[in-house]
Amino acid sequence: MNWRDYQSTQRVAEVGERFVSYADEGAGDPVVLIHGIPTWGYLWHRLIPALAKQGRVFAPDLVGFGYSDKSDCFDRSIARQAEMIDAWMEKVGIERADIVGHDIGGGVALRLATLFPHRVTKLCVMNTVCYDSWPFEVMLQLGHPETRRKVSAPAATTMLKQALKQGFATSPDDEILEGLLVPYSTEVGKLSLVRNAAALNTNLTMEITQLLPRLVAPTLILWGEDDVFQPIKYGGRLAWDTPQARLVRIEGARHFVMLDRPEEIAEHVSAFLERE
C-alpha cells in the first residue's frame, strides 16, 4: 500500500483542542500501534493486514506527527503523547487494548503501561526508546530551534532520508522513504517535526525506571539486533528490569524491524497477542 492509499483510509477523532488521525482495520479485540519519530502511522502498513486478521487494529498518528494536528504551540513530549493516547482511546471507545510501540512510540507505550495500566492488556515494544537511550544525534540537531530557520523543508527531508536509511538492514525503496517523510515535506510539517524533536526528553523514560518491575502487562520486546539508533543493550536492560517481559532478538535487522522483516515481526506479534 502506498502512503496516499494509506492516508485515504485514515479516520479522525477530536481530542480536546487537537485532532488525531488514525487507521482502523479489522474487528475484534483492539490492538493499538504507536509509531516513533520521524514517522507516522504509515510505518505499520505492512503489519496491519496480518494483525487485522485477529483483531481490530488502530494506528494513531501521534499529535504533531503524520496527519494528526500539526498546529504549533502545544506539548509533544512522550508524557503528553501518552495522555493524548489515553484520551483518544476514551474518545473512540477503546477501554483497554494491546499496545504495540516503536521508537518513541515505545516510550509512549511504556508510559501507558506503567502509568495507565488499566489501558494495557499486553505490551509489545520494538527497538524502543528507554532509559537514556535517546535522543540520537540527528534528532538533537533537528530539534534545535534554529533548524526552523536554517533548514528548508526539502533540505530537512533530504537529511532525514539519509539518516533513515541507516535504520534499515535492507535498502529501502524510495516509495517507503518518501511515504514515511511526506507529512513533513511542507514548511508547517517540518516545523512540527522540529517541535517534536525538541520535545524528546530522556527524563521521561528515566522517571519510569522504578515502575518497570511492577509493570503487570505481559510484555514482548522485539529488537533488531543491528540497530544503530537504539542499541540492543537497552533491550536487554529493559527485559531484565521488567519481570513480565521477554526479549526476542531479530537477527540481521536494524531499527525499522517491521519494514525490514514484516512477516517475521507479524508472526511474533500475532503469536504474542493471540488470546488464550
Add this chain to the structure above:
Amino acid sequence: MFGLGKPKPVTEREAEGEIERVYHEIKQVMRVTGINLNFRTWAGYENFFPAMWDAMRPNAETRRFEDAADRIRAEAVRATEHLGKLDAATSLRLGESQSYQIRRALDLYHYINPKLLVFTAAVSLALDGERTGSETESVELIERGAPAQMYPMEMVAEEPEDTRTQELFDDIKKTLSLSSINSDYRTLALWSDYLAAGWKRLKPITESEEYKQASEHLRLKARDLARTLPYSVPLSRERVEELGEDADEIIETTWKFERILSSLIHNIALFELDWRTPDTLEESPFPVAARRDMGIGQGGAR
C-alpha cells in the same frame, strides 16, 4: 504583479528583524496561524511594511474590525449561494480524516480572508489620501492569538515538483491573472485531487458576469466598512515616499490585492458550501471574545 525589479515575497522562514517582529504580531492580532500572500508581498518593501502594520494594528485589534469582516463574510456567502455548486468532493474517494482536514483548512481561509480584505481596503484608502477613523470614545478590543483549533497554514511549495499540481497552479494564475499563487490554493493542493475537481467547476463560475459583479460589490463594501474603522491610519503616499519606497508600485500592489481578495472570499465560500449550510457559513468560524482588561504593561500599548 511582481515583475522585474519588484521585491520577492518574504516567507515566514526568511523573515528577520522588523519583518519577523511584524509577522509575529500579525498572527497574534489577526488571529491566524500563518502569514498570507498579501503580507508576504508587502514585506518585500522592508521600510513600508512595518510602518504600514504599525499604522493599521490599532484598528485590526478592534471589535469593529472583526465585525466588518463578519459582515463581508456573510454577504459573500449569500452572493455565492446563487453562483452554483462545486461538488468538489463528490467524485473523489476522500477519507474521513482528509475530509475533516479540508473542512478545517477551508474554515481558516473563510475566517481570515474577509479580515484581509477589510485590512487591505483600509490601507488602500489611506494610500489614496482618504482620511478614516475619528473615534474618541472607548473602543472594544478583541483577544489576541490564533484559535487553538484553527488549522495550520500548511501549503505545498509555490513551485511544486508534482507536474499536475504545477499545471493546476499555472491554470489558476492564468485564469485569475495572478502572478503568485495564493496561500488558499497552496493549502488545498495538499489534497490535489480535491483542488483539481473544485477548480474544474470553479473556473467557469469565475468567468461569469454575476461572479464579477459580486466580487466588485464586495470590494466596494469592504471600502465602506473600512471607512467606519475607529482609528485613523497614519499612512499616505507622501509617507511611503519618505520611507524611500516606490509609492506607485505599492499602491498598485495593494489595489490588486483588494481585487484578488474579493474574489477569493467567494471562491472559498463556494468550496465551503459543499460542506456546510449558508446559515452556518454566515457565522464566523472562530468567534472572538473581548480582550480582558489586564491593566498597564500587558503588551497592548506599543
